[in-house]
Amino acid sequence: MPLSSSKTNITVAHLASFQGNFGDVANHLGFRKWFSGLIQSDIHWANIEIRDFYRGNREFDANLVAELNAFDLVVIGGGNYFELWPENTRTGCSIDLPEELLKDIHPPIFFNALGVDDGQGVGEKARRYFADFVKYLYNSDKYLLSLRNDGALQNIRKNFPELSNFNFNVIPDHGFFVLSDSNLRHNHKKDISEVVIGLNLAQDMTNLRFKNGKEQFLSQIRHVLLKIEFDRLILFPHIYSDVEILYELISSLPDAIKREKISLSPLGSHNLDIRTTLENYLSVDLMIAMRFHANVIPLSLGTPTIGISSYPQISNLYADLDIQSWSLDVDQQADFPRDLTINLEEILSGSEIVRGTFQQIPIKLWAQRTSFEPTIKTWLGSHGFS
Known part of the structure; x- marks a missing residue:
């Protein structure tokens, strides 16, 4: 009360x-x-x-x-x-x-x-x-x-x-809690016939985020995206510099993916931009994210999410939620692209254990x-x- x-x-x-x-x-x-x-x-x-x-x-x-x-x-x-x-x-x-x-x-x-x-x-x-x-x-x-x-x-x-x-x-x-009990969430109709991946990359604090170099990291992300099957890739920039690194990734992808599978969520803090971005988060089947709130929002929905930890805040969040295995350290993982691929394939396989793990987080x-x-x-x- x-x-x-x-x-x-x-x-x-x-x-x-x-x-x-x-x-x-x-x-x-x-x-x-x-x-x-x-x-x-x-x-x-x-x-x-x-x-x-x-x-x-x-x-x-x-x-x-x-x-x-x-x-x-x-x-x-x-x-x-x-x-x-x-x-x-x-x-x-x-x-x-x-x-x-x-x-x-x-x-x-x-x-x-x-x-x-x-x-x-x-x-x-x-x-x-x-x-x-x-x-x-x-x-x-x-x-x-x-x-x-x-x-x-x-x-x-x-x-x-x-x-x-x-x-x-x-x-x-x-x-x-931005989408808890919201009309936007209740009225959203997800297309279950397609596999939609969400992706957020960040490049501020470059020297801290990419000790092995940004180019190597982008090459690894590209390698993984070319190995897995998906229908749509929604890119989620949260600040202006996110657009720059996402553009670098897009430029390296094959023409068919660039033209047929990529969507770009709005960058902005106006009401229409916020609404569209939240709708896009409701649309994804899984999320790969570097920035803090790009992890927070899909996790709040029970969406399987892989946190790319290039700053301690992300690994700390996943530890607090007791899902450490779903946070991958860009620089310290023995084989970052291999482990990212394994996690993605486990999610895409429809594992009930994975689904149950993430559905417990909002509770x-x-x-x-x-x-x-x-x-x-x-x-x-x-x-x-x-």
């Missing part, structure tokens, strides 16, 4: 990324639908684009504090905002809101399913400040801190032993988020939203 509030309308400042990445949009759609169900009052959301701070257009300063103080509640995330590599920070992470600023922010703050990312290293500022920052949030009833199910908890314990005994809330990324995720609801409802109630 949703909580009630003495106020008919609640204003919420939402600090996150809203433009330029399909995964972010899916995350927020899944979150707001759920959060609105927790509170009976109407919610007015105000977006504050976090990339403006990263680009240097805005600062984490007194002006932001004044802006946030005009709202009833503040939500930060979800997203990968506990990055540990920045050095121009007073907190040791990408959310540069030190204690002296937080004390001046009057509304309660929900830190929403945040990733703790050490994939680009742990900076000296993180070593000095991050643990104290987290302790301050954890020990104050003014804040509710939740971590994302992408290895965030393990990264904290690995890098900050002094936080190992803290009982952190870990919840699924809200992108897992587990739903239970994990549901178990967090008493915590957030109690916290909201303590701040008058009851």
Whole structure:
């Protein structure tokens, strides 16, 4: 049952990324639908684009504090905002809101399913400040801190032993729920006469993703695609640079595949683009994906998915879901193309064991988020939203 509030309308400042990445949009759609169900009052959301701070257009300063103080509640995330590599920070992470600023922010703050990312290293500022920052949030009833199910908890314990005994809330990324109970999902009619493969490739952070070279990786993907049978290949770019690497792959494929079997999902964060991309995710029989939310969405549907791990976040996600064997490391697999082919053939064989494994994932995720609801409802109630 949703909580009630003495106020008919609640204003919420939402600090996150809203433009330029399909995964972010899916995350927020899944979150707001759920959060609105927790509170009976109407919610007015105000977006504050976090990339403006990263680009240097805005600062984490007194002006932001004044802006946030005009709202009833503040939500930060979800997203990968506990990055540990920045050095121009007073907190040791990408959310540069030190204690002296937080004390001046009057509304309660929900830190929403945040990733703790050490994939680009742990900076000296993180070593000095991050643990104290987290302790301050954890020990104050003014804040509710939740971590994302992408290895965030393990990264904290690995890098900050002094936080190992803290009982952190870990919840699924809200992108897992963007299509739950949606009319789009209920009304979708899948063509069962064709085999449809979805593919997402990413090339940002090239030096981290492809230690053996991007060209070798693309050659391996091409080799695998030419060995298996399929009717359609839907390409899913989530950001602009995904288009570039997907184009490189397409250019290397035979003319018949390029002309007859390839579809390109939209790149964009407008409503029609989002709708079409979600419909395309509903259409695939299996997914091969590098980017985080390109794994999240098919997994949320129980679609067999192979995570291509070129960044620790993906292997961590699959470990959290207890399906490690379906995440393949680009650089550390003894024979990446062989293992990818084996996994694809096992899925395409119609194995009931494989199907059952992936169909259990949405059930587990739903239970994990549901178990967090008493915590957030109690916290909201303590701040008058009851």
